[in-house]
Amino acid sequence: MLSRRPDDRVSVADEHGDLVIALAEVPAFVAAREADAPRWVWDDTARWYPPLLEAGMRVRSCHDLRLARQLLRRAPAVDQAALEGEETPAWDRLRPGGASEPALFLADDSTEHLDAAAEDARQLAAVSGSTEPGRLALLLAAESSGALAAAEMTHAGMPWRSEVHERLLADLLGPRPPRGARPARLEALVGRLRAALDAPGLNPDSRPHLLAALRRVGVDVDDLRASTLQAVQHPVIEPLLAYKQLARLATTNAWDWSDRWVSRGRFRPVYQPAGSSTGRWSSNGGGALSFPAQIRPAALADDGWVLVVADVAQLEPRVLAGMSRDDALARAARGSDLYEAMVREGAVASRGDAKLGLLGAMYGATNGESGRLVAGLTRRYPRAFGLVEDAARAGERGEPVRTLLGRGSPSVARAAADDPDIPGPDREDLARDRRAHGRFTRNFVVQGTGAEWALCWIADLRNRLWTLATGPLVERPHLVFFLHDEVVVHAPAHLADAVVAQVTAAADTAGRLLFGDRAVDFPLTTAVVQSYADAGKAGTDPETVPATSPD
DSSP: OOOEETTSSEEEETTTTTEEEEEEGHHHHHHHTTOOOOEEEEOHHHHHHHHHTTTOOOOOOOHHHHHHHHHTOTTTTSSSSGGOOOTTHHHHHHOOOTTTTSSSOOOSGGGGSSOHHHHHHHHHHHHHHOOOHHHHHHHHHHHHHHHHHHHHHOOOOOOOOOHHHHHHHOOOOOOOOOTTOOOHHHHHHHHHHHHHOTTTOOOOTTTHHHHHHHHHOOOOOOOHHHHHTTTOOOTTTHHHHHHHHHHHHHHHHHHHHHHEEETTEEEOOOOEETTTTTTOEEEEEEOOOOOOOGGGGGGOTTEEEEEEEEEEHHHHHHHHHHHHHHHHHHTTTSSSSSHHHHHHSSSSHHHHHHHHHHHHHTOOOOOOOHHHHHHHHHHHSSHHHHHHHHHHHHHHHHHHOOTTTOOOOOOOOOOOTTTTTTTTHHOOOHHHHHHHHHHHHHHHHHHHHHHHHHHHHHHHHHHHTTTTSOOSGGSOEEEEEEEEEEEEEEEEEEGGHHHHHHHHHHHHHHHHHHTTTTOOOOOOEEEEHHHHHHGGTOOOOOOOOOSOOOO
């Protein structure tokens, strides 16, 4: 257990007793002890691990106290009194270390010098005293392993050819403009928009100005979504859609983005494990989770290396089958295409109906064709559809719900929507809010459990990859990208088949960890490519996530 001290020193507690070492001695100390395969207990992996990686150290296992506390604070199975202590307010304020921090630790407030041993004891007591210690222990281990993988992916980086990126930008946007100016292609589109709208001073980046200009020429729309604009017939629509697409690229993934997030031939985003309420990751920088197809050709493997891209098909429906213990839906999930299996078993008439019905159940569709299908499929798969329906009703009552391993949903106010003391209009607003929260909790249980499966997948995979070669992390096959249900591994070309085998084996392990002997398959689509752009999604069926998704 490592704890920071104010004087550039570190307190160490282990089975041999306590000692204090200089901050500069930590990498050598970790190197000496890592041969024993310890579990390192520290406040925040995002601060401790990057300097160790820079020093050439890779650790196998850790317990991230910040992530664990964040999870335990919302876990319904945990007695919150067990987490209380002298440093409780500081631990609750602790935030992940950031990429912009110039040193390992900051001489800030009390959150910089927390007692890891005391907090570890509180967390152990909270888990052992909970109603589900085994599941919570697995979730905490997976969460901490995910934090190690996140730091390693930032350290290793996605292989990136800046010259290819520059060429793509030049083709799409024109030459790099002076700071603050629009690229030439965008400026030309602005001219077309102003002419089509008879608005010489139009600022197309101002939503109110653009909507007003559109209405003046008879394009009466309430929003600027592509789907909304595509339904309109007017000469301005084509240049407007082109402008929106290129403006987003120029703003998010062009020259400034490259200057900040690409270095030494690698794109190095900063991942934030458990960055969303469901446990899905987000990004603290670099936009890794919104990686546009326009620039993916710049993600090229090194000479003699390849990118192994793998994603799981229909993750959330398969998770629902496993966690609900619905035998009929589990049978459909024993193959490469769950939706086609539902058709073969006579549950629905077409694959499209199967997908629409399942997504409708997970996201709360009650009207139209999706609502009709949900009603029919509920009779066919009562346990699966009953699970999400129960979660929705709990959310409407203001009660927390939980994932398979015990992550709890955010709480809401518990005032009753039919309370006679609440004025009528306010009561209607409250009822509407409760229905919205019910849609949230309906999907929370499934999406959150899907995130747990993915965490177990990459936790096992990072250790499997380590065994395939020798040398530093970046000389072995290693993870370079993770997006909910997809991983990318950078590997020597001669090890590509071995990597594919290990990716598949890790997916099988994740399924067994979460669902035991339940026969639910998690089939992968894998591609061995030189460029990430060549992987595509051939043979997969990416889900369309409705607006009511927790994330």
